[in-house]
Amino acid sequence: MSLVKSFFIALSNNTFLNEAAKSMGPSLGANKVVAGNTIEDVVNTIKRLNRKNIAVTVDNLGEFVNNKQDAIAAKDDILKVMDAIYQHNLDAHMSVKLSQLGAEFDKALAYDNIYEIVATAKSYNNMHINIDTEKYDSLFDITQTLDRLKSEFSNVGTVIQAYLYKGDVLIDKYPNLRLRLVKGAYKESPYIAYQTKEEIDENYIHLIEKRLLNAQNMTSIATHDHNIINHVKSFIETHDIDKSRVEFQMLYGFRSDLAESIANEGYNFTIYVPFGDDWFGYFMRRLAERPQNLTLAFKEFVKPKTLAILGLVGLTACLLPQTLSKKVKRKSTSQPNRLRCRTRL
Numbered sequence: 001m002s003l004v005k006s007f008f009i010a011l012s013n014n015t016f017l018n019e020a021a022k023s024m025g026p027s028l029g030a031n032k033v034v035a036g037n038t039i040e041d042v043v044n045t046i047k048r049l050n051r052k053n054i055a056v057t058v059d060n061l062g063e064f065v066n067n068k069q070d071a072i073a074a075k076d077d078i079l080k081v082m083d084a085i086y087q088h089n090l091d092a093h094m095s096v097k098l099s100q101l102g103a104e105f106d107k108a109l110a111y112d113n114i115y116e117i118v119a120t121a122k123s124y125n126n127m128h129i130n131i132d133t134e135k136y137d138s139l140f141d142i143t144q145t146l147d148r149l150k151s152e153f154s155n156v157g158t159v160i161q162a163y164l165y166k167g168d169v170l171i172d173k174y175p176n177l178r179l180r181l182v183k184g185a186y187k188e189s190p191y192i193a194y195q196t197k198e199e200i201d202e203n204y205i206h207l208i209e210k211r212l213l214n215a216q217n218m219t220s221i222a223t224h225d226h227n228i229i230n231h232v233k234s235f236i237e238t239h240d241i242d243k244s245r246v247e248f249q250m251l252y253g254f255r256s257d258l259a260e261s262i263a264n265e266g267y268n269f270t271i272y273v274p275f276g277d278d279w280f281g282y283f284m285r286r287l288a289e290r291p292q293n294l295t296l297a298f299k300e301f302v303k304p305k306t307l308a309i310l311g312l313v314g315l316t317a318c319l320l321p322q323t324l325s326k327k328v329k330r331k332s333t334s335q336p337n338r339l340r341c342r343t344r345l
């Protein structure tokens, strides 16, 4: 992992900085990739994108959920966003993570939460609920959850990560579900996942083609990679695949011009829009993924005061993670897992 990547991942995992950032609202350039911190903010963003013929999947950001109260609060927040989408008649649905709903410490609670979300969504014109995939060790929970939900609901689906050797099996397992296909965002071991860009791209194309030829539901191709997008477009044309069963997806704030031009060509397009207080970790991970994204933040970073604060705090976070961690741990003794580090989308 490069030094720059490690630096931003360390910042994203730092609970002290995540907590401190909550009171600020998206800043340091994060407002380019996070649609504000209120429901009103996200509703306005969805309206703006819908006017351009672009649908939205909303991620109500939530990090470090490790107690029942936070998991239920996360579920209630998601229900409020769904209600706003429904009341405003927006072209949007939700992307949720089981970890946000409590899966890392209470699987039954997480299931109750996701069940309530999917059941409520059904009553909102069968609104779709996507279960985002996270680290490999949570995949079994996701498939188990889906297997239970799909016997009762048709408005739930998930994400297939092309870096997993298991991707093939999962594509075959869920032909009837709406699926999002991605390359995969987490660091996984060579025992379970392809490691090189070439191998991942090759498997990604293989899975996309297999899925498009056999799918009985919507397939979402979620990538910023123009080579993959161009390949998919020509595959759709060559094989006369019904365009209404395919869509492209990108993250909010990334390659917006390309997204709009693809939508203008008549393809379905959905933007993944994150919003909420917990913007800091998400933003740092986007910077880690593609440091070129720093240009988004440059205007803010070059202000001497901001640069000084971020540099100082970042350096402290990287060089003395134990010190910061211990301080926060002492403050939050009632929540012993609060400091668990992870990398997520």
Ligand SMILES: Cc1cc2nc3c(=O)[nH]c(=O)nc-3n(C[C@H](O)[C@H](O)[C@H](O)COP(=O)(O)OP(=O)(O)OC[C@H]3O[C@@H](n4cnc5c(N)ncnc54)[C@H](O)[C@@H]3O)c2cc1C
Pocket: 131, 132, 133, 134, 159, 161, 182, 183, 184, 185, 186, 222, 223, 224, 225, 226, 249, 250, 251, 254, 255, 271, 272, 290, 345
């Ligand atoms: C909507 C959406 C939902 C996702 N959901 C999940 C999920 O649930 N689970 C999960 O594990 N992962 C998820 N991901 C992340 C995904 O797995 C990848 O980590 C991430 O999208 C980066 O891979 P990529 O396919 O975009 O292209 P990359 O491999 O990052 O880039 C390939 C090439 O595309 C071009 N490119 C990429 N980005 C840009 C840019 N910003 N500007 C200009 N050129 C660019 C460059 O030429 C680059 O070399 C999601 C991604 C998206 C878009």
